[in-house]
Amino acid sequence: xxxxxxxxxxxxxxxxxxxxxxxxxxxxxxxxxxxxxxxxxxxxxxxxxxxxxxxxxxxxxxxxxxxxxxxxxxxxxxxxxxxxxxxxxxxxxxxxxxxxxxxxxxxxxxxxxxxxxxxxxxxxxxxxxxxxxxxxxxxxxxxxxxxxxxxxxxxxxxxxxxxxxxxxxxxxxxxxxxxxxxxxxxxxxxxxxxxxxxxxxxxxxxxxxxxxxxxxxxxxxxxxxxxxxxxxxxxxxxxxxxxxxxxxxxxxxxxxxxxxxxxxxxxxxxxxxxxxxxxxxxxxxxxxxxxxxxxxxxxxxxxxxxxxxxxxxxxxxxxxxxxxxxxxxxxxxxxxxxxxxxxxxxxxxxxxxxxxxxxxxxxxxxxxxxxxxxxxxxxxxxxxxxxxxxxxxxxxxxxxxxxxxxxxxxxxxxxxxxxxxxxxxxxxxxxxxxxxxxxxxxxxxxxxxxxxxxxxxxxxxxxxxxxxxxxxxxxxxxxxxxxxxxxxxxxxxxxxxxxxxxxxxxxxxxxxxxxxxxxxxxxxxxxxxxxxxxxxxxxxxxxxxxxxxxxxxxxxxxxxxxxxxxxxxxxxxxxxxxxxxxxxxxxxxxxxxxxxxxxxxxxxxxxxxxxxxxxxxxxxxxxxxxxxxxxxxxxxxxxxxxxxxxxxxxxxxxxxxxxxxxxxxxxxxxxxxxxxxxxxxxxxxxxxxxxxxxxxxxxxxxxxxxxxxxxxxxxxxxxxxxxxxxxxxxxxxxxxxxxxxxxxxxxxxxxxxxxxxxxxxxxxxxxxxxxxxxxxxxxxxxxxxxxxxxxxxxxxxxxxxxxxxxxxxxxxxxxxxxxxxxxxxxxxxx
Amino acid sequence: xxxxxxxxxxxxxxxxxxxxxxxxxxxxxxxxxxxxxxxxxxxxxxxxxxxxxxxxxxxxxxxxxxxxxxxxxxxxxxxxxxxxxxxxxxxxxxxxxxxxxxxxxxxxxxxx
Numbered sequence: 002x003x004x005x006x007x008x009x010x011x012x013x014x015x016x017x018x019x020x021x022x023x024x025x026x027x028x029x030x031x032x033x034x035x036x037x038x039x040x041x042x043x044x045x046x047x048x049x050x051x052x053x054x055x056x057x058x059x060x061x062x063x064x065x066x067x068x069x070x071x072x073x074x075x076x077x078x079x080x081x082x083x084x085x086x087x088x089x090x091x092x093x094x095x096x097x098x099x100x101x102x103x104x105x106x107x108x109x110x111x112x113x114x115x116x117x118x119x120x121x122x123x124x125x126x127x128x129x130x131x132x133x134x135x136x137x138x139x140x141x142x143x144x145x146x147x148x149x150x151x152x153x154x155x156x157x158x159x160x161x162x163x164x165x166x167x168x169x170x171x172x173x174x175x176x177x178x179x180x181x182x183x184x185x186x187x188x189x190x191x192x193x194x195x196x197x198x199x200x201x202x203x204x205x206x207x208x209x210x211x212x213x214x215x216x217x218x219x220x221x222x223x224x225x226x227x228x229x230x231x232x233x234x235x236x237x238x239x240x241x242x243x244x245x246x247x248x249x250x251x252x253x254x255x256x257x258x259x260x261x262x263x264x265x266x267x268x269x270x271x272x273x274x275x276x277x278x279x280x281x282x283x284x285x286x287x288x289x290x291x292x293x294x295x296x297x298x299x300x301x302x303x304x305x306x307x308x309x310x311x312x313x314x315x316x317x318x319x320x321x322x323x324x325x326x327x328x329x330x331x332x333x334x335x336x337x338x339x340x341x342x343x344x345x346x347x348x349x350x351x352x353x354x355x356x357x358x359x360x361x362x363x364x365x366x367x368x369x370x371x372x373x374x375x376x377x378x379x380x381x382x383x384x385x386x387x388x389x390x391x392x393x394x395x396x397x398x399x400x401x402x403x404x405x406x407x408x409x410x411x412x413x414x415x416x417x418x419x420x421x422x423x424x425x426x427x428x429x430x431x432x433x434x435x436x437x438x439x440x441x442x443x444x445x446x447x448x449x450x451x452x453x454x455x456x457x458x459x460x461x462x463x464x465x466x467x468x469x470x471x472x473x474x475x476x477x478x479x480x481x482x483x484x485x486x487x488x489x490x491x492x493x494x495x496x497x498x499x500x501x502x503x504x505x506x507x508x509x510x511x512x513x514x515x516x517x518x519x520x521x522x523x524x525x526x527x528x529x530x531x532x533x534x535x536x537x538x539x540x541x542x543x544x545x546x547x548x549x550x551x552x553x554x555x556x557x558x559x560x561x562x563x564x565x566x567x568x569x570x571x572x573x574x575x576x577x578x579x580x581x582x583x584x585x586x587x588x589x590x591x592x593x594x595x596x597x598x599x600x601x602x603x604x605x606x607x608x609x610x611x612x613x614x615x616x617x618x619x620x621x622x623x624x625x626x627x628x629x630x631x632x633x634x635x636x637x638x639x640x641x642x643x644x645x646x647x648x649x650x651x652x653x654x655x656x657x658x659x660x661x662x663x664x665x666x667x668x669x670x671x672x673x674x675x676x677x678x679x680x681x682x683x684x685x686x687x688x689x690x691x692x693x694x695x696x697x698x699x700x701x702x703x704x705x706x707x708x709x710x711x712x713x714x715x716x717x718x719x720x721x722x723x724x725x726x727x728x729x730x731x732x733x734x735x736x737x738x739x740x741x742x743x744x745x746x747x748x749x750x751x752x753x754x755x756x757x758x759x760x761x762x763x764x765x766x767x768x769x770x771x772x773x774x775x776x777x778x779x780x781x782x783x784x785x786x787x788x789x790x791x792x793x794x795x796x797x798x799x800x801x802x803x804x805x806x807x808x809x810x811x812x813x814x815x816x817x818x819x820x821x822x823x824x825x826x827x828x829x830x831x
Numbered sequence: 832x833x834x835x836x837x838x839x840x841x842x843x844x845x846x847x848x849x850x851x852x853x854x855x856x857x858x859x860x861x862x863x864x865x866x867x868x869x870x871x872x873x874x875x876x877x878x879x880x881x882x883x884x885x886x887x888x889x890x891x892x893x894x895x896x897x898x899x900x901x902x903x904x905x906x907x908x909x910x911x912x913x914x915x916x917x918x919x920x921x922x923x924x925x926x927x928x929x930x931x932x933x934x935x936x937x938x939x940x941x942x943x
Contacts, residue, residue, distance in 0.1 A: 189921075191921055194887065197894070199894070199897070199898075199927050200902050200927075201926045201927045202926060202927065202928075202929065205926075207923060207926040207927060208923065209894065209922050209923045209924055209926070209927055210921070210922050210923055211887060211890065211891050211894060211922060212887050212888075212891060213887050213921075213922070214887070215886075215887075342920055342921065342923050343917065343920045343921060345920075345925075385923075
């Protein structure tokens with residue numbers, strides 16, 4: 002028998018053209034000739050979506066037929082970026098769509114540019130969630146994201162007179178073709194009210210939850226296409242709606258305006274994404290946001306399970322729920338509530354299911370960043386949940402006392418409700434207690450979680466703690482975003498790397514091939530030219546693609562130390578204008594990133610960077626040697642242009658403070674060399690690429706911990722001892738970078754010298770300067786630099802999120818995904 | 832608000848002829864049930880088979896009725912549809928009230 006005939010590319014392109022024209026006419030009601038760019042994007046996306054929907058329905062059917070164990074990834078943030086290009090690549094339709102559009106006289110890149118980023122996240126945590134969704138779908142893991150359908154994503158950043166200005170990001174203003182509203186699957190979310198003890202059945206005293214209010218959670222589904230198009234999973238985002246049914250009395254009361262006000266107040270819950278670092282302590286709306294999406298998710302998950310199963314006994318065998326940070330930690334109490342109150346299970350059965358189902362990922366080592374909610378607030382908003390939390394706490398304390406008799410300090414330290422001062426609920430303690438797995442996101446980070454962050458819990462339950470080093474999806478961060486390099490790689494090693502990044506190891510011998518190096522270099526140059534055009538258009542700075550593009554692109558935060566790179570720029574500038582010392586190579590310093598609107602110091606750092614740029618870029622003495630640009634509005638679609646154009650990747654956080662970082666992986670995968678501290682995943686990148694292929698500097702995390710512990714760090718002594726440091730720091734006092742307001746940046750100097758330099762800039766700055774010089778010298782030798790860059794790309798296999806997801810699947814979720822990897826992988830199959 | 836009250840031996844069967852037991856009628860309902868609880872020593876079966884929706888005010892009114900009856904007398908709920916039953920469970924009222932399918936089952940439960 003003949004094998005089925007695959008449709009030809011020409012046939013596919015023809016059917017694609019037909020689908021686009023059909024949507025132009027019947028979905029948008031327009032003639033082809035009168036389309037705006039945005040409408041064209043919409044029509045093309047709808048044509049793509051038709052194919053996705055077929056695969057999405059088939060995927061769900063397959064999961065149900067096989068009664069597959071499902072994974073639910075609960076996250077406050079999903080930084081999805083644009084979907085069209087990524088979906089086309091994963092469907093294997095990119096070239097066909099490009100050709101079809103070309104025949105219609107349309108450039109596919111212009112169509113892609115018509116898409117607004119779905120910026121439903123702040124940074125690494127949200128982007129990690131998006132990469133994980135891509136990997137789960139590509140590995141045929143039944144994995145579903147659950148989050149919030151924010152009406153406003155992360156703010157749009159503009160730079161006005163050197164300062165950050167925030168504008169609302171109304172990403173839904175013009176509609177999105179990717180989201181499907183599922184009103185019929187809405188869930189009722191109760192909150193507020195009070196508990197009342199009552200004499201119940203069989204004479205048992207019971208508390209009832211009365212006078213609650215409700216809001217509705219309306220699901221919005223966004224398809225997530227796996228590579229090859231075989232699996233299409235779903236990201237389910239909930240929008241908060243007022244309940245007309247529950248609020249009928251208000252509307253009937255005749256006070257229409259009050260009714261509308263209450264309706265609007267309810268719907269603010271999914272109105273806006275909180276920028277990180279700016280969540281006011283105890284902010285009620287944030288607590289409600291967290292609970293809202295957790296409650297929607299848990300209710301939906303339990304309901305979906307009961308649709309295909311009798312009873313909940315087997316729930317944990319078929320369900321895994323991963324908590325992305327503590328934001329969804331209320332899932333512990335909500336799952337207990339749903340199992341006990343709504344489904345009649347007893348405490349022990351419910352607790353057994355809860356612990357076996359939930360797993361928690363920690364993302365921060367900063368104790369002050371661990372979420373705590375005032376007990377009084379939780380009691381007012383979620384009285385039944387507080388009751389459950391306190392019962393969990395009571396049982397935890399019994400366990401601790403039984404295992405460590407007499408150690409009341411330990412009991413107090415691990416307690417979920419902290420009664421020191423105003424009582425607070427410690428969400429990390431709740432998440433750890435209610436989960437069977439607690440993981441960090443890089444080797445160093447996971448170690449520090451055990452030894453520094455929650456050592457008491459590690460002593461209690463060492464078997465729960467594990468590491469899952471973060472990863473990135475190569476489909477978005479190389480295949481889609483750097484097509485020229487992706488093509489070169491595919492020509493060299495075949496296309497297997499798109500699903501098994503370890504295949505890139507086959508590039509290693511080519512690092513010694515002059516022809517390959519030349520091609521690699523040319524691609525980097527073209528990408529720098531492309532990035533240069535963006536810099537010119539957005540930052541109004543001209544660049545030279547032959548200079549070393551030295552880039553730091555990430556959220557602006559003191560611990561990430563954009564200031565350190567800025568001070569290095571100052572050092573280079575002063576070297577030229579005061580000492581007449583020419584830099585070893587011309588450099589273009591590029592900064593990009595957003596500061597939380599309420600984070601004054603970070604916003605001042607942006608101002609300082611722009612002030613330095615203003616002086617450097619206009620000083621004829623440094624022309625052709627130094628350029629500085631702050632590229633505004635860093636987001637996924639901009640990152641896709643920045644990483645391919647970088648020579649040097651700045652990963653210079655204070656050691657011990659960055660959990661993992663994933664920008665470091667994206668830069669390296671695109672052929673940038675890393676300039677980094679021994680922090681987060683930098684350490685593992687060094688292990689993989691070899692210490693000769695990475696620039697490492699600075700004080701180690703254990704040294705910093707020791708300095709802190711002994712209170713032995715003396716930044717002023719460093720300043721007084723070093724003329725180099727003095728010259729850089731003293732500039733902050735004067736008018737050089739703030740001629741209109743001399744001393745504007747004096748506070749930075751004060752922070753460094755009088756404020757204890759909490760992020761250890763002065764401890765690291767001299768070794769940073771020396772290491773930067775090594776980078777410059779290497780850059781002079783283009784062949785040597787390119788060789789190392791190729792080796793970096795070749796050795797990035799470990800940092801695929803496919804590897805991370807395989808580990809989560811086998812070691813936490815109890816399932817083994819399909820697909821092979823050359824890397825030795827866990828063989829657990831449950 | 833319309834209530835139908837039938838006496839079966841020592842049991843009062845109260846049927847609410849409203850599609851919604853919400854804050855709009857909760858106070859009137861509570862007062863009427865209060866009056867019934869005071870005027871009789873009978874058990875009460877509350878038939879919600881005509882009710883499509885109950886909100887937390889409605890649940891509160893039912894709880895108040897139970898309090899009026901005291902520990903000696905029970906309030907039995909019957910005829911609640913699926914979504915109303917779900918709200919009873921949400922409020923944990925299934926731990927307080929016996930919830931049965933219909934009036935016959937309620938009466939049978941009383942006689943047992």
